Amino acid sequence: MDSTPARSQTRLDSxxxxxAARTAGMTASEIRxxxxxxxxxxxxxxxxxMPNISGLPLDVxxxxxxxxxxxxxxxxxxxxxxxxxPELREQITDVxxxxxxxxxxxxxxxxxxxxxxxxxxxxxxxxxxxxxxxEAPSYVGALGVFRAYQAEVVxxxxxxxxxxxxxxxxxxxxxxxxxKTIKFLYTIPNFHNPAGVTMSAQRRTEVLExxxxxxxxxxxxxxxxxxxxxxxxxxxxxxxxADTVIYLGSFSKTFAPGFRVGWALAPHPVREKxxxxxxxxxxxxxxxxQMAVSSYLASHDxxxxxxxxxxxxxxxxDAMVSALDDLMPAGCTWNVPEGxxxxxxxxxxxxxxxxxxxxxxxxxxxxxxxxxxxxDGFGSSAMRLSFCYPTPERIREGVRRLAGVLEAxxxxxxxxxxxxxxxxxxxxxxxxxxxVS
Amino acid sequence: MDSTPARSQTRLDSxxxxxAARTAGMTASEIRxxxxxxxxxxxxxxxxxMPNISGLPLDVxxxxxxxxxxxxxxxxxxxxxxxxxPELREQITDVxxxxxxxxxxxxxxxxxxxxxxxxxxxxxxxxxxxxxxxEAPSYVGALGVFRAYQAEVVxxxxxxxxxxxxxxxxxxxxxxxxxKTIKFLYTIPNFHNPAGVTMSAQRRTEVLExxxxxxxxxxxxxxxxxxxxxxxxxxxxxxxxADTVIYLGSFSKTFAPGFRVGWALAPHPVREKxxxxxxxxxxxxxxxxQMAVSSYLASHDxxxxxxxxxxxxxxxxDAMVSALDDLMPAGCTWNVPEGxxxxxxxxxxxxxxxxxxxxxxxxxxxxxxxxxxxxDGFGSSAMRLSFCYPTPERIREGVRRLAGVLEAxxxxxxxxxxxxxxxxxxxxxxxxxxxVS
Numbered sequence: 001m002d003s004t005p006a007r008s009q010t011r012l013d014s015x016x017x018x019x020a021a022r023t024a025g026m027t028a029s030e031i032r033x034x035x036x037x038x039x040x041x042x043x044x045x046x047x048x049x050m051p052n053i054s055g056l057p058l059d060v061x062x063x064x065x066x067x068x069x070x071x072x073x074x075x076x077x078x079x080x081x082x083x084x085x086p087e088l089r090e091q092i093t094d095v096x097x098x099x100x101x102x103x104x105x106x107x108x109x110x111x112x113x114x115x116x117x118x119x120x121x122x123x124x125x126x127x128x129x130x131x132x133x134x135e136a137p138s139y140v141g142a143l144g145v146f147r148a149y150q151a152e153v154v155x156x157x158x159x160x161x162x163x164x165x166x167x168x169x170x171x172x173x174x175x176x177x178x179x180k181t182i183k184f185l186y187t188i189p190n191f192h193n194p195a196g197v198t199m200s201a202q203r204r205t206e207v208l209e210x211x212x213x214x215x216x217x218x219x220x221x222x223x224x225x226x227x228x229x230x231x232x233x234x235x236x237x238x239x240x241x242a243d244t245v246i247y248l249g250s251f252s253k254t255f256a257p258g259f260r261v262g263w264a265l266a267p268h269p270v271r272e273k274x275x276x277x278x279x280x281x282x283x284x285x286x287x288x289x290q291m292a293v294s295s296y297l298a299s300h301d302x303x304x305x306x307x308x309x310x311x312x313x314x315x316x317x318d319a320m321v322s323a324l325d326d327l328m329p330a331g332c333t334w335n336v337p338e339g340x341x342x343x344x345x346x347x348x349x350x351x352x353x354x355x356x357x358x359x360x361x362x363x364x365x366x367x368x369x370x371x372x373x374x375x376d377g378f379g380s381s382a383m384r385l386s387f388c389y390p391t392p393e394r395i396r397e398g399v400r401r402l403a404g405v406l407e408a409x410x411x412x413x414x415x416x417x418x419x420x421x422x423x424x425x426x427x428x429x430x431x432x433x434x435x436v437s
Numbered sequence: 438m439d440s441t442p443a444r445s446q447t448r449l450d451s452x453x454x455x456x457a458a459r460t461a462g463m464t465a466s467e468i469r470x471x472x473x474x475x476x477x478x479x480x481x482x483x484x485x486x487m488p489n490i491s492g493l494p495l496d497v498x499x500x501x502x503x504x505x506x507x508x509x510x511x512x513x514x515x516x517x518x519x520x521x522x523p524e525l526r527e528q529i530t531d532v533x534x535x536x537x538x539x540x541x542x543x544x545x546x547x548x549x550x551x552x553x554x555x556x557x558x559x560x561x562x563x564x565x566x567x568x569x570x571x572e573a574p575s576y577v578g579a580l581g582v583f584r585a586y587q588a589e590v591v592x593x594x595x596x597x598x599x600x601x602x603x604x605x606x607x608x609x610x611x612x613x614x615x616x617k618t619i620k621f622l623y624t625i626p627n628f629h630n631p632a633g634v635t636m637s638a639q640r641r642t643e644v645l646e647x648x649x650x651x652x653x654x655x656x657x658x659x660x661x662x663x664x665x666x667x668x669x670x671x672x673x674x675x676x677x678x679a680d681t682v683i684y685l686g687s688f689s690k691t692f693a694p695g696f697r698v699g700w701a702l703a704p705h706p707v708r709e710k711x712x713x714x715x716x717x718x719x720x721x722x723x724x725x726x727q728m729a730v731s732s733y734l735a736s737h738d739x740x741x742x743x744x745x746x747x748x749x750x751x752x753x754x755d756a757m758v759s760a761l762d763d764l765m766p767a768g769c770t771w772n773v774p775e776g777x778x779x780x781x782x783x784x785x786x787x788x789x790x791x792x793x794x795x796x797x798x799x800x801x802x803x804x805x806x807x808x809x810x811x812x813d814g815f816g817s818s819a820m821r822l823s824f825c826y827p828t829p830e831r832i833r834e835g836v837r838r839l840a841g842v843l844e845a846x847x848x849x850x851x852x853x854x855x856x857x858x859x860x861x862x863x864x865x866x867x868x869x870x871x872x873v874s
Contacts, residue, residue: 013706014680018620018654020564020586026713050516061514062506069499077498077693079487112549112719119718123585127457141720148560148717149457183455217455243451256514258724269450276463280585281556282549283578286723287695 021128025147034357038366044398046320046385047366049193049341051253055308057300064295072291080287082279084110084263088294092263096249098303099225100239103265109274110285114223114250114262118145118186120277121219121246121264125183126151131175133185133216135163137344137373137382139193142186142221146375151183153375160335162199163187165206172214184217184246189237191224191340194373194384198338201234208241216244223250223262226306228339229314243267251293253341254306259289313341319392320385323399329407334385341388344370346381347406350413353383356405365401458565462584471794475803481835483757483822484803486630486778488690492745494737498693501732509728517724519716521547521700525731529700533686535740536662537676540702546711547722551660551687551699555582555623557714558656558683558701562620563588568612570622570653572600574781574810574819576630579623579658583812588620590812597772599636600624602643609651621654621683626674628661628777631810631821635775638671645678653681660687660699663743665776666751680704688730690778691743696726750778756829757822760836766844771822778825781807783818784843787850790820793842802838 038045068076083089089105096103111117118141126132128150134143136155146153154175157167168185175182187207189199199207211218220237238247250262264274278285296302320343321336328334331348345367347353354369370379385402387395475482505513520526526542533540548554555578563569565587571580573592583590591612594604605622612619624644626636636644648655657674675684687699701711715722733739757780758773765771768785782804784790791806807816822839824832 015654015704015706018562019710020560020562020567022564023561023710023714026561026710026717028709028713053511053514056510056514058506058510061510062503065506066499066503069495069502073493073495073498074490075695077490077493077695079689079694112723115720116718123457124460124463125455125457127459130457141717144717148714217452252516256725257516258512258514260719260721260723260726267452269452272465273456273460273463276465277460277585280463280578280581281553281718282697283552284697286549286697286726288693288729289697289723289726292725 022148022150025150034361035366037361043361043364043366044390044394044401045366046387046390046395046398046402047368048389049386050389051257051309051341052312052389053256055312056256056305060300061296064299065292068291068295076288076291078287080284080290082284083275084108084285085287085290085294088261088290089263091294091297092249095226095254096236096238096247096265099222099233100235101247101265102239103242107265107268107271109264109266109271109278110290111262111264111278112282112285113252113257113260114221114248114264115141115145116260116281117248117262117264118142118219118221120274120281121184121248121266122146122149122151123277124270124273125217129180130183131180132183133168133171133175134375135187135192135195137194137370137379138186138375139188139221140368140372143373143375146186152180155374155376155378158192158195158197160197162189162192162197162203163207165203165210168207168210172210172216182216184219185211186219186221187237188221189225190222190234191227191337191342193224193340194342194368194370195344196335196337196340196342197344198234204234204237204240208237211244212241218245219248220245221248223248223253224340226254227310227313227341229310229317230338238265246270254309255293255296255302259293260286261289261293310339313339313388316387316390316392316395317343319395320387320399323396327399327403329403329410331410332406341386343385343387345383345385347383348410349381351406351409352380354380356409359409360402360405363401363405365398365405367402459585459587462587471798472803474798480798480801480803481827481831481838482803483824483827483832483835483839484805485823485826487826488694488746488778489749489826490693492749493693493742497737498733501736502729505728505732513725513728515724517721517727519721520712521545521722522724522727522731525698525727525734526700528731528734529686532663532691533673533675533684533702536659536670537672538684538702539676540679544702544705544708546701546703546708546715547727548699548701548715549719549722550689550694550697551658551685551701552578552582553697553718554685554699554701555579555656555658557711557718558621558685558703559583559586559588560714561707561710562654566617567620568617569620570605570608570612571812572624572629572632574631574807574816575623575812576625576658577805577809580810580812583623589617592811592813592815595629595632595634597634599626599629599634599640600644602640602647605644605647609647609653619653621656622648623656623658624674625658626662627659627671628664628774628779630661630777631779631805631807632781633772633774633777633779634781635665635671641671641674641677645674648681649678655682656685657682658685660685660690661777663691664747664750664778666747666754667775675702683707691746692730692733692739696730697723698726698730747776750776750825753824753827753829753832754780756832757824757836760833764836764840766840766847768847769843778823780822780824782820782822784820785847786818788843788846789817791817793846796846797839797842800838800842802835802842804839
């Protein structure tokens with residue numbers, strides 16, 4: 001016997017007949033390679049969803065964690081419960097109270113980022129062929145989870161006030177008419193990823209009402225809710241409906257993503273299933289991470305820190321919007337998000353954001369093409385722009401470069417219009433697997 | 438609208454018709470409540486698989502992590518790659534080299550403990566109805582994952598030298614004859630959980646040969662391999678077969694479980710699928726945890742620390758074996774494990790470990806009944822005893838209490854023998870969902 005080198009010499013996959021059916025949907029994005037290029041420092045990335053955590057007080061965090069190791073090291077480094085650290089779950093109820101939620105720590109399950117919460121909820125509810133209703137567009141990472149569980153996504157339109165009630169009613173009716181089972185509505189009510197819109201209070205009431213009438217469970221994903229620029233947070237859907245809303249929260253945007261601490265708040269029987277699913281998935285979420293977050297919350301003015309984050313992101317939002325106002329060619333449309341990380345940019349007719357991406361990267365600016373956020377191939381004439389990570393100056397420079405690429409594209413189309421493909425995209429997903437690059 | 442209290446008032450599950458089919462297999466263990474009692478300090482728990490990390494140098498760990506926050510805090514607290522931190526993956530190849538494995542860091546995927554590696558591998562390979570061949574008995578946490586993916590477990594017997602080649606051949610033949618698909622053999626070659634046995638070098642050669650002949654992929658789970666008491670580690674199966682072995686490792690037993698850092702080493706195409714599965718499951722494993730483990734490995738004599746752990750566990754193994762020798766009633770059998778955490782105790786005919794557990798807990802000793810480690814209801818006359826966590830004195834006291842309970846049980850049976858049920862157990866699992874209590 002010999003020590004065979006670890007890497008096979010070819011890319012041929014001898015396991016192709018052995019994979020589960022779900023694995024067929026797990027394919028590397030064709031634009032992933034582009035994103036590797038886009039991560040070079042000379043490229044302004046308006047693509048990623050990384051929070052800017054440079055404002056965190058490293059001395060405070062380091063102090064809290066050092067004390068954690070010193071005083072509670074053997075607990076923090078040990079296995080914990082599948083549901084998560086009780087003290088942290090108590091603190092999580094304080095965080096949720098800021099959005100009107102009264103909850104018991106017993107109904108909170110800590111997860112490895114709220115991404116894992118989406119995964120566990122889908123694991124508990126979705127058989128192949130089940131339907132999840134999603135806003136159009138919707139979060140690429142959630143669409144990936146639904147696809148991994150072979151669930152079918154049916155989109156319902158949004159407008160400037162969020163999910164359109166009539167579109168939701170129609171989506172529900174069409175799925176029911178097709179004899180399929182709706183497992184839940186997946187919605188991001190605040191500062192939507194990628195659309196940047198916020199569901200109005202009136203809409204929340206209507207969406208809750210429709211889901212009650214139709215017996216549809218709601219999965220409320222709220223990573224950005226505390227990052228509003230203009231006013232106090234709106235009441236969460238979960239604040240007004242405890243029995244049929246599963247609420248997901250995260251410390252990734254309000255503190256730091258590297259600990260991977262998110263959570264699900266779920267009705268009691270669902271919570272029990274989520275804990276069992278968590279035990280099967282990981283035994284327990286990282287105890288050290290949880291206690292580090294807990295120590296930070298206990299030792300620092302975390303509400304004040306979130307206020308600082310809000311101010312920083314508002315400044316960047318303003319930089320992006322004013323650059324778009326100043327520089328974008330005619331025919332582009334965008335919204336002014338009231339919080340969060342993202343602007344959704346609509347392109348003039350015939351411009352294909354995905355086809356244009358290689359030219360944009362060559363011009364040293366990156367974005368995520370709109371098709372990434374649809375399960376059905378739509379979105380080709382839109383893109384998501386993030387303002388969370390680059391400085392205001394870099395944001396303006398990125399928008400300037402993007403405007404240049406767009407102008408060239410528009411000119412090309414004006415010259416050769418009819419011979420260019422109107423829509424050249426295959427159905428499906430075409431963004432990076434993760435949303436963090 | 439009102440703020441409904443978070444907890445529903447009854448245990449009735451209004452979602453029961455909405456769950457996925459896989460969720461039917463997610464049920465809380467009937468003995469979980471007993472384990473809550475068993476965690477009281479007056480009970481000697483020989484049930485849990487928690488490593489004893491009291492010997493870790495908290496000052497060294499605290500120093501390494503403090504420096505990490507200070508120098509690399511904004512990287513450590515940020516999102517990372519789905520595959521894991523490159524420097525840590527490099528260090529992981531050093532760890533694996535101790536068991537003869539030559540691997541490239543590109544083929545390593547970091548996971549949230551090796552439990553998550555079992556989950557991701559099963560996710561990538563197993564459709565409902567697919568077969569996984571497991572040793573009899575096998576790790577309860579892996580059986581739970583296979584069940585969660587609706588895979589069928591077929592057991593193959595072990596003896597004192599590990600998996601029996603003829604049993605493996607028979608299991609493969611019977612599955613193939615039934616027209617079912619074997620996705621992989623799941624094996625724990627070193628210091629088996631729960632059986633305590635180690636696969637001999639000769640057996641490793643035979644098992645590899647059979648799997649090559651039969652085209653069966655191997656999932657080699659090796660959390661305890663470096664915790665041998667008697668000699669240098671045996672060569673890993675993966676050391677002699679790179680193309681069809683997926684190897685799983687963990688820092689939970691050689692450093693600390695609270696960081697939840699494990700890994701999979703997989704053939705290149707499988708590694709690609711695992712990364713995509715990881716991105717869907719969590720976006721990325723916890724960056725902070727990974728860099729904390731990496732800092733520890735870089736700043737501390739981790740090989741020397743493992744040697745200390747080995748000596749501590751050897752002392753505890755010796756305490757357990759000598760207590761069993763001195764105290765167990767006739768008719769009990771056990772092995773002397775050469776490493777790891779566990780002894781597998783066989784009971785006299787007719788004694789049911791699960792039925793006896795409440796009486797044992799009343800007598801202030803806990804164990805895991807053998808049925809937990811079988812997918813098919815076997816194992817009722819056996820139990821797993823852990824020597825990893827309690828002190829040698831507590832271990833002896835625990836064995837003394839257990840011997841007393843067993844003697845009473847044997848006496849009862851001698852008096853009322855025929856009227857007691859011979860086997861009272863339902864098929865299936867009956868241990869706690871996690872293996873850490």
